[in-house]
Amino acid sequence: xxxxxxxxxxxxxxxxxxxxxxxxxxxxxxxxxxxxxQESGKGPQFxxxxxxxxxxxxxxxxxxxxxxxxxxxxxxxxxTQPGDSAVYFCAEKRxxxxxxxxxxxxLHILP
Amino acid sequence: xVKVTQSSRYLVKRTGEKVFLxxxxxxxxxxxxxxxQDPGLGLRLIYFSYDVKxxxxxxxxxxxxxxREKKERFSLILESASTNxxxxxxxxxxxxxxxxxxxxxxxxxxxxxxLTVT
Numbered sequence: 001x002x003x004x005x006x007x008x009x010x011x012x013x014x015x016x017x018x019x020x021x022x023x024x025x026x027x028x029x030x031x032x033x034x035x036x037x038q039e040s041g042k043g044p045q046f047x048x049x050x051x052x053x054x055x056x057x058x059x060x061x062x063x064x065x066x067x068x069x070x071x072x073x074x075x076x077x078x079x080t081q082p083g084d085s086a087v088y089f090c091a092e093k094r095x096x097x098x099x100x101x102x103x104x105x106x107l108h109i110l111p
Numbered sequence: 112x113v114k115v116t117q118s119s120r121y122l123v124k125r126t127g128e129k130v131f132l133x134x135x136x137x138x139x140x141x142x143x144x145x146x147x148q149d150p151g152l153g154l155r156l157i158y159f160s161y162d163v164k165x166x167x168x169x170x171x172x173x174x175x176x177x178x179r180e181k182k183e184r185f186s187l188i189l190e191s192a193s194t195n196x197x198x199x200x201x202x203x204x205x206x207x208x209x210x211x212x213x214x215x216x217x218x219x220x221x222x223x224x225x226l227t228v229t
Contacts, residue, residue: 031215032215034217034218036218041222042222042223043115043201043203043220043221043222043223044154044201044218044220045220046217046218046219049215049217051215089153089154091218093215096159096161096167097142097159097161097205097207098156098159098167098169099144099156099203099205100156100170101146101153101154101155101156102153103151103152103153104153
């Protein structure tokens with residue numbers, strides 16, 4: 001069946017290095033993708049989004065890349081900081097504004 | 112800033128009880144959603160609504176119902192709670208097309224209700 005998923009459940013990165021979190025999606029009709037960050041005890045928080053007519057979008061320290069050919073989405077975090085420790089979810093918009101989430105990747109920042 | 116408020120942070124109920132989870136948003140958003148979050152399974156969509164009195168089933172609607180009598184409030188109802196409904200429940204809202212915003216708008220989440228059914 002169709003799904004939004006992540007390649008790795010846990011990612012450990014040295015503080016100051018760049019982090020790359022990957023996501024695969026299978027619904028070729030999806031036209032909008034979002035990355036969320038969830039810290040312990042809180043609801044998911046919006047980080048950055050991208051529409052299917054783009055292949056790259058940059059925010060503050062974050063970049064999202066979209067490769068529609070292979071249905072792949074990635075989130076790059078530059079100069080990772082301790083406050084970036086969280087679970088990261090990708091999500092896609094399907095019909096009728098239905099937003100479907102992946103299972104999440106936990107990002108650990110090593111001192 | 113958008114605020115999505117879930118009425119209870121923690122809730123403990125007994126098997127067979129009828130349970131109401133309440134969610135209110137203050138930004139006049141058209142769309143509202145209920146998800147449950149379980150370890151290893153991520154967020155799964157239970158129900159969503161894109162207008163008052165309208166509802167759509169998500170991926171796991173069984174055992175749940177919803178109510179959207181007012182635009183700002185979206186209630187999740189467990190008709191007869193069971194232990195497999197022990198979970199973290201997350202409510203979210205987003206702009207809809209009819210609000211004049213783009214159809215592509217991110218969800219804004221509440222901080223969740225952790226429900227335990229014993």
